Amino acid sequence: MTAATPSATLDIARIRDDFPILATQVHGKPLIYLDNAATTQKPRAVIEAIQRYYTEENSNIHRGVHHLSEVATRKYESARGLVRQFIGAHTTREIIFTRGTTEGLNLVAASYGRANISKGDEIIVSAMEHHSNIVPWQMLCQEKGARLRVIPINDRGELLMDEFEKLLSPRTKLVSIVHISNSLGTINPVRRIIELAHAVGAVVLLDAAQSVAHTPIDVQSLDCDFLAFSGHKLFGPTGIGVLYGKQALLEAMPPYQGGGDMISSVTFEHTTYNHLPHKFEAGTPHIEGVIGLGAAIAYVQSVGLHAIAAHEQRLLQYGTTLLAELPKVRMIGTAREKAGILSFVVEGVHPHDVGTILDTEGIAIRAGHHCTMPVMDRFGLPATARASLSLYNTAADLDALVRGLHKVAEVLR
Amino acid sequence: MSELRELYQEMVLDHNSRPRNFKKLEGATHQSEGYNPLCGDRITLYLKMRGDLIEDLGFQGTGCAISRASASMMTQSIKGKTIEQAEEIFGAFHKMVTRDVGEPYDSDDLGDLEVLSGVAEFPARVKCASLSWHTLNAALEGKAQKISTE
Numbered sequence: 001m002t003a004a005t006p007s008a009t010l011d012i013a014r015i016r017d018d019f020p021i022l023a024t025q026v027h028g029k030p031l032i033y034l035d036n037a038a039t040t041q042k043p044r045a046v047i048e049a050i051q052r053y054y055t056e057e058n059s060n061i062h063r064g065v066h067h068l069s070e071v072a073t074r075k076y077e078s079a080r081g082l083v084r085q086f087i088g089a090h091t092t093r094e095i096i097f098t099r100g101t102t103e104g105l106n107l108v109a110a111s112y113g114r115a116n117i118s119k120g121d122e123i124i125v126s127a128m129e130h131h132s133n134i135v136p137w138q139m140l141c142q143e144k145g146a147r148l149r150v151i152p153i154n155d156r157g158e159l160l161m162d163e164f165e166k167l168l169s170p171r172t173k174l175v176s177i178v179h180i181s182n183s184l185g186t187i188n189p190v191r192r193i194i195e196l197a198h199a200v201g202a203v204v205l206l207d208a209a210q211s212v213a214h215t216p217i218d219v220q221s222l223d224c225d226f227l228a229f230s231g232h233k234l235f236g237p238t239g240i241g242v243l244y245g246k247q248a249l250l251e252a253m254p255p256y257q258g259g260g261d262m263i264s265s266v267t268f269e270h271t272t273y274n275h276l277p278h279k280f281e282a283g284t285p286h287i288e289g290v291i292g293l294g295a296a297i298a299y300v301q302s303v304g305l306h307a308i309a310a311h312e313q314r315l316l317q318y319g320t321t322l323l324a325e326l327p328k329v330r331m332i333g334t335a336r337e338k339a340g341i342l343s344f345v346v347e348g349v350h351p352h353d354v355g356t357i358l359d360t361e362g363i364a365i366r367a368g369h370h371c372t373m374p375v376m377d378r379f380g381l382p383a384t385a386r387a388s389l390s391l392y393n394t395a396a397d398l399d400a401l402v403r404g405l406h407k408v409a410e411v412l413r
Numbered sequence: 414m415s416e417l418r419e420l421y422q423e424m425v426l427d428h429n430s431r432p433r434n435f436k437k438l439e440g441a442t443h444q445s446e447g448y449n450p451l452c453g454d455r456i457t458l459y460l461k462m463r464g465d466l467i468e469d470l471g472f473q474g475t476g477c478a479i480s481r482a483s484a485s486m487m488t489q490s491i492k493g494k495t496i497e498q499a500e501e502i503f504g505a506f507h508k509m510v511t512r513d514v515g516e517p518y519d520s521d522d523l524g525d526l527e528v529l530s531g532v533a534e535f536p537a538r539v540k541c542a543s544l545s546w547h548t549l550n551a552a553l554e555g556k557a558q559k560i561s562t563e
């Protein structure tokens with residue numbers, strides 16, 4: 001491990017050294033990576049853990065009697081232990097490996113939802129959800145004759161909490177809400193949301209895709225019922241994610257998929273399901289992904305999430321001030337509680353053109369609807385340009401963004 | 414900068430800021446919607462057909478500079494052409510924007526459309542340049558989408 005030591009201020013030069021891709025060039029210019037909300041880059045510790053796994057440890061898990069299988073199983077399960085500790089879960093039985101946030105959300109909808117939602121029930125989401133936190137609930141509501149309710153947002157991109165309170169009723173069975181919005185950067189008051197939802201007997205699922213890499217999370221202190229995130233937005237590999245669920249809820253839920261690993265015994269007359277968490281992990285899992293995720297979490301912990309959050313807040317303030325000085329740039333998402341996401345539009349220029357011109361300068365941003373089309377509709381926009389920050393970004397990256405935006409004006413004058 | 418200038422040529426910028434035939438066409442016989450979910454570009458294309466002849470056309474919508482300029486230039490280039498001629502132009506245009514960088518292309522049928530040749534250097538933008546043409550195809554094929562009978 002080559003991670004920086006935990007401190008209030010990050011040793012950015014050293015952190016940047018941990019990410020080999022940051023030393024590469026794009027179109028002959030040094031890469032300036034500002035698309036971290038889409039996916040983060042990977043530190044050497046993660047790349048090496050995956051390489052080591054395939055060079056020295058590769059085996060199937062939970063079933064072999066041989067040495068390699070024991071090593072791989074131990075590594076896989078110890079990564080589960082790291083995840084448990086990272087999000088403050090009570091036991092590793094509450095940590096289920098998935099393909100990502102999307103699968104976690106679908107798992108809850110298909111298993112918990114099918115078993116517990118019936119005609120006339122209501123599910124609440126917000127107007128700033130990612131499509132993955134809308135569509136599974138729409139499908140469930142359609143199947144069950146339940147109703148999807150939506151918490152509106154204001155012009156800053158903040159939830160209207162009094163409207164949320166009005167939506168809550170004994171019919172509310174589930175509230176599924178994004179912790180940090182990927183298109184607006186809003187940090188939602190999830191603690192309050194959970195309290196209010198629990199008061200009417202609803203369970204709460206947090207979409208933590210955009211928060212795990214940027215702010216410390218403690219599921220027990222938050223008291224959320226479920227929480228889902230993706231490894232690839234947390235410096236880990238793609239194709240791996242985590243669903244946390246309270247043990248009592250998971251115990252009572254039917255399996256999501258059937259197959260190997262999720263059973264204790266099978267006959268044609270009767271199958272006994274395996275205990276948690278294996279009940280929800282059918283088939284050979286993404287072993288390399290889990291080991292890589294474990295290495296990513298160890299890396300984040302060695303840097304320290306408090307220090308990361310403080311660093312990103314400073315950059316957010318700096319970037320917000322810089323962009324405010326550009327007369328043609330308008331920020332979309334100006335919540336008072338905000339994470340390191342700068343979503344904006346340039347007057348008279350489509351975000352796609354902004355993205356192309358910045359790309360020729362080696363600057364990677366995202367242009368589009370960010371899988372949040374209802375947010376775009378809310379602001380009357382087809383798309384925004386989005387620069388999203390991570391622990392390895394610097395003020396110089398934001399200066400380069402501004403120079404790039406001057407160039408946009410020059411090219412499309 | 415040179416690649417960018419190739420992409421955003423003067424004529425492209427001009428069509429972007431002052432798109433031609435940018436209107437809902439009165440008396441249109443065909444209409445079709447095009448949508449590029451990647452960037453949110455939307456276009457509605459109106460055609461006035463007489464037999465096989467594209468007598469007039471117009472478009473509306475929102476999009477990036479490339480998709481807007483491409484749509485605007487398309488309306489100019491196929492106005493007064495037959496379906497068959499329009500298909501030939503589209504074929505040549507498509508070849509031009511999807512060719513490998515450095516490969517030659519046949520400019521005979523293209524006219525002004527050639528200013529979009531720089532798109533080939535930007536594979537992510539090919540969809541933007543082609544959106545209006547795919548919308549045209551849909552309008553021509555989808556006889557069912559006729560909005561009024563002659």
Ligand SMILES: Cc1ncc(COP(=O)(O)O)c(C=O)c1O
Nearest residue numbers: 100101102130132182207209230
């Ligand atoms: C807020 C939010 N939720 C869910 C997702 C879906 O994550 P994944 O595609 O990794 O499943 C994303 C990813 O863009 C996201 O930003």
